Amino acid sequence: MSKIKFKTPFATTVGIGPVFETQEDKWNHVLKTASDYKCNILIEFGTYKGQGVLHYLNNGHFKKIISVEPVKEYFNESKEHLSKFENVELYNQKAIDYLTDSNLQEFSDDKILFFIDSHPQPPFVENSSMDLMDELNYIIENFKNSKYICLVDDVRIWGQKQGHPLKYKICKLLEDFSSHLEHYNDTMTFVP
């Protein structure tokens, strides 16, 4: 697959542009991405209250959905709605801890969509941009032989501060390692 050539330097365009009008529009974009790239496993970072997972379950596209949420109260609330579904696994931890703890090799016959939607939400106020860099680095380094793509939401927060070095670091990492990048609304799809 050939790499997109951006008319303006990639990092200057990231985070500028429309956001999704509704949560449902965002969830439908996740489903469209999964369908376009034939991903049958969803690993979502940032469950919040589980409404996104419920939307995906209603659609029936995924064989399995894993969702990870560090805030205990959100995790508990999502568990109330989702524990009855056999193809859903919920984890109460940070995305990077899930990545380092889990054995994702079990999905070697499948294609994973990592949906990184872990924008901090009170009461969790850690630096999500630093976490994102760690998560992307971990995925790139550890899934060299796996079939996956990454969809990252809230790309506007990378550029919250003008000239923030992290925005350029993230863009450089993605440009160096991807065969294809798609910037749509407030999301970035990264294909290794």
Ligand SMILES: C[S@@+](CC[C@H](N)C(=O)[O-])C[C@H]1O[C@@H](n2cnc3c(N)ncnc32)[C@H](O)[C@@H]1O
């Ligand atoms: C925008 S909400 C997620 C919405 C949900 N994906 C949906 O579509 O319904 C962001 C969630 O990410 C969680 N979060 C923050 N930092 C995180 C991290 N490092 N790992 C995983 N989740 C994180 C927040 O607690 C919050 O619940």
